[in-house]
Amino acid sequence: MIESLNKAFCALPGVGSKTAQRFVYHLLERNRDGGMELAKALENAMEHVKHCSSCRTLSEKDICNICANEVRDSSQLCVVETPTDIHAIEQSGIYKGKYFVLSGYLSPIDGIGAAELGMDDLEKKLQDKNINEIILATNATVEGEVTAHYISNMAKQFDIQITRIAHGIPIGGELEYADINTIAHALSGRKNYD
Amino acid sequence: MNKVDLTPAFLIHRRAFKNNSLLLDFFTYEYGKIRLVGRGLRGSKTNIQMFQHLNISFSGKGELKTISNWEVDDIPRSLKGEGLILGMYANELISRLLFDQDQHIKLFKVYQQFISRISSLEGRFNHWSLRLFENNLLSELGYALDFANDINGNNINQDMNYEYQSQLGFAQSHTGKISGKLLNQLLIEDIDNIPNLEQLKVCRDLNRQRLGFLLGNKPLKSRSLFFTRG
Numbered sequence: 001m002i003e004s005l006n007k008a009f010c011a012l013p014g015v016g017s018k019t020a021q022r023f024v025y026h027l028l029e030r031n032r033d034g035g036m037e038l039a040k041a042l043e044n045a046m047e048h049v050k051h052c053s054s055c056r057t058l059s060e061k062d063i064c065n066i067c068a069n070e071v072r073d074s075s076q077l078c079v080v081e082t083p084t085d086i087h088a089i090e091q092s093g094i095y096k097g098k099y100f101v102l103s104g105y106l107s108p109i110d111g112i113g114a115a116e117l118g119m120d121d122l123e124k125k126l127q128d129k130n131i132n133e134i135i136l137a138t139n140a141t142v143e144g145e146v147t148a149h150y151i152s153n154m155a156k157q158f159d160i161q162i163t164r165i166a167h168g169i170p171i172g173g174e175l176e177y178a179d180i181n182t183i184a185h186a187l188s189g190r191k192n193y194d
Numbered sequence: 195m196n197k198v199d200l201t202p203a204f205l206i207h208r209r210a211f212k213n214n215s216l217l218l219d220f221f222t223y224e225y226g227k228i229r230l231v232g233r234g235l236r237g238s239k240t241n242i243q244m245f246q247h248l249n250i251s252f253s254g255k256g257e258l259k260t261i262s263n264w265e266v267d268d269i270p271r272s273l274k275g276e277g278l279i280l281g282m283y284a285n286e287l288i289s290r291l292l293f294d295q296d297q298h299i300k301l302f303k304v305y306q307q308f309i310s311r312i313s314s315l316e317g318r319f320n321h322w323s324l325r326l327f328e329n330n331l332l333s334e335l336g337y338a339l340d341f342a343n344d345i346n347g348n349n350i351n352q353d354m355n356y357e358y359q360s361q362l363g364f365a366q367s368h369t370g371k372i373s374g375k376l377l378n379q380l381l382i383e384d385i386d387n388i389p390n391l392e393q394l395k396v397c398r399d400l401n402r403q404r405l406g407f408l409l410g411n412k413p414l415k416s417r418s419l420f421f422t423r424g
Contacts, residue, residue: 013213014213014214106419107207107209108282108283108286108414108415108416108418108419109206109207109219109285109286109289109290109415110207110209111415112415113415113418113419114418114419141241141243142243142244142245142273142278142281142282145272145273145274145278146278146279146282146419149274149275149278149279149419150419179266180266180269180270181243181246181270181271181272183270184270184272185272
């Protein structure tokens with residue numbers, strides 16, 4: 001039983017058998033209540049959390065809270081690679097529109113093409129006349145850029161504004177330590193000072 | 195090859211490996227295609243990017259070596275639009291067709307030239323540059339064609355038309371779509387001597403047929419990156 005629990009903990013990223021062993025003994029010896037709570041929460045989540053049928057993020061309901069929120073701006077759609085990206089953007093508190101999660105990026109060598117990322121679902125979503133702007137918030141990597149390029153080509157057939165999140169010097173960062181590509185992006189995407 | 199210091203390379207692919215590492219496929223000047231582990235590189239703020247000439251150091255005793263250091267030896271380059279997809283296509287060709295650690299010095303130079311062309315030029319120029327890269331790739335793999343002579347050993351006549359006979363070469367044909375001029379341009383490999391649009395398409399189809407023979411029934415996924423509807 002202890003052995004199987006040990007193995008189960010190894011399913012977590014960054015947890016090897018040594019760390020798993022520490023978790024197991026901690027729960028069994030010091031925190032049985034916590035262990036029971038963890039077991040129940042895990043079982044509950046694994047059974048009930050699925051993908052939102054509208055934006056494909058993780059949600060316990062058929063439509064997630066963000067999609068169901070009528071106060072949010074349905075005319076803006078922000079496309080991200082993973083559900084954790086939504087969390088990061090939400091923490092900034094600046095975006096009030098809706099999302100679409102790709103669950104990855106286009107990677108031909110790995111065999112991941114448009115179909116695997118639910119591009120058909122996204123295309124159907126864009127047919128919605130309410131959407132005025134699509135914000136491409138894929139990562140600032142080559143793969144993220146390819147994905148953004150594909151989506152922008154797809155979105156061109158609809159009458160909507162296509163925007164890409166800006167890349168540049170991080171707040172609190174120093175120019176001296178930024179890499180040349182970031183500096184080049186920051187300069188080419190400069191804005192009027194106001 | 196336990197330790198290699200600063201060898202020229204291009205990153206052609208990367209994927210997540212374990213918790214915070216990356217598996218990195220490089221096309222290097224000295225060692226051809228090679229796969230390395232980038233320990234702890236996942237999630238680091240400035241990651242190694244594709245389409246940039248790099249100098250990389252790596253070491254290790256086993257088959258899978260670890261990248262220890264890398265520096266960018268290139269101008270800032272961010273490919274956009276079609277150029278980006280052509281670059282991904284070339285990377286997929288390298289990944290699919292080259293054998294690990296087979297040295298391809300000439301191909302490396304052609305790839306380098308191709309990458310610098312597609313970041314600055316558009317349309318016809320990019321496609322011609324890609325065709326020359328494909329030709330060099332096929333030659334390096336032992337599938338070179340004779341662009342100077344036809345299958346009967348006669349010199350290619352620039353005013354005649356030819357057809358391609360699989361694995362053999364070119365045969366004179368009135369109905370053939372391949373112009374003698376195109377074959378001459380393929381022979382000279384002058385990057386600035388670009389065929390017209392129609393002959394560029396002929397060249398694309400020719401290379402597609404030649405590559406299809408090597409790729410078998412698993413087509414290149416990068417072709418699907420071109421959004422064609424609408």
